[in-house]
Amino acid sequence: MDLPNIETYLRPDEIQAIPNWGEGWAWLAGGTWLFSEPQPHLKVLVDTQYLRWSEIEIQADYLSIGATCALIKLLEYPWLAEWTATAGFKSAVAALAASLKVINIATVGGNICLALSVGTLAPVMVALNASYEIWNLKGESRLVTAKDFQLGFKKTVLQPGEILRRILIPLSNLKWTINYQRFSIAATDPALAIVVIASNHQQVRCVISASVAAPRLLKCEDVKTAPTQLINSLENEDFIEDRRASATYRREMTAVLIKRCFNN
Ligand SMILES: Cc1cc2nc3c(=O)[nH]c(=O)nc-3n(C[C@H](O)[C@H](O)[C@H](O)COP(=O)(O)OP(=O)(O)OC[C@H]3O[C@@H](n4cnc5c(N)ncnc54)[C@H](O)[C@@H]3O)c2cc1C
Structure with a gap:
């Protein structure tokens, strides 16, 4: 969509060419989000493409x-x-x-x-x-x-x-095993829960997201009992509650995804 409130479009070829930064300025990357909805608070877009x-x-x-x-x-x-x-x-x-x-x-x-x-x-x-x-x-x-x-x-x-x-x-870390699990009501809906587990023989790094406001790395001290530890630790997390799903539902789906990661 058009963003009629944009007054200035800059395309610097280096960061230092931007003399200052003000209210209503934003970096423009692919623009797939910025141009998907009105951005009434923005007046200057600084294109990152020309930084090469x-x-x-x-x-x-x-x-x-x-x-x-x-x-x-x-x-x-x-x-x-x-x-x-x-x-x-x-x-x-x-x-x-x-x-x-x-x-x-x-x-x-x-x-x-x-x-x-x-x-x-x-x-x-x-x-x-x-x-x-x-x-x-x-x-x-x-x-x-x-x-x-x-x-x-x-x-x-x-x-x-x-x-x-x-x-x-x-x-x-690129040699670790990784498992990415996502749950949504319909495949094209935004996710209600995402779980990503990266592991090697010494450690398990489990991240939950979509069900919480920002990605959260869960503590896991013992690799052998990881699934139980991780699922128990969900009690301490602050799950999103909104019209799409309750916090309890999101927590339960997150637990299901953790189990799926280990079963795969
Ligand atoms: C309808 C819709 C549904 C979507 N659903 C999902 C989804 O479920 N999951 C998901 O992950 N994404 C989702 N997206 C987001 C989609 O992945 C984004 O449009 C895309 O990732 C943004 O990338 P872009 O390069 O086009 O960023 P832009 O649209 O150009 O910018 C996005 C934001 O990032 C800032 N920005 C960009 N680059 C930088 C940088 N290098 N440094 C600092 N700030 C920067 C911009 O200022 C802006 O605020 C959805 C988008 C739409 C339109």
Whole structure:
């Protein structure tokens, strides 16, 4: 849809070219969300496309995924067979149930920074113990763990003018086993519950999302009793209660998904 209230469209080729940041400014990535509904509070869009950032890069110890990388590239990239956890990216993109057009244009950064409770990529990043590199307008960077990035529904640690530059995942974590489970009433509905479990022989990282406002990493101290521990710990979580489902229903479905992860 048109956004008639937008007064200025900027397309910088480097972050430092943006002199200041003001009220009503927003980064524009794929635009699939920004142009999907009225944005009356916005007047300036700053396009990230012309920054020409690197997308998928294999570094010495990390996989680096640029924020401007389109979701489709996570499906198309020729991942090494031993990087079993990359199956989590594919499950997350498939779980979007979005049209090919959206997956071609929407970006990894847009999906993570939008910070919907039903956000599909964030729980995978938390499960794989990813870090997010955030830049300010001077090009200075800071690292935030994926676990600490999203504070709630459409709420993140980003300060005005800050931008997500890239996601860093330790290469060793890509060898973990990953299981992505999602539940919704109809396949194309937004998820009511998502559970992602990444594990190796020493540890289990279980993330619940969609049923709670932001992805939550559950504590699991003993791998042998993980399913029981994780399901018991759901008692302490704050599940969403709304017209789509009660908190109790979401908690029960989350428990079912945890069991499914272990049964698979
Ligand atoms: C009807 C509908 C249903 C949807 N349902 C789901 C769903 O169930 N699950 C799900 O995961 N997603 C869902 N989405 C979101 C969809 O995945 C997003 O449209 C997409 O991920 C956003 O990506 P984009 O690149 O188009 O971002 P944009 O639309 O360009 O931007 C989205 C937001 O992120 C900010 N942003 C973008 N990039 C950065 C960056 N690098 N740093 C800081 N801020 C940035 C923008 O300022 C904006 O606030 C839905 C979207 C629509 C329209």
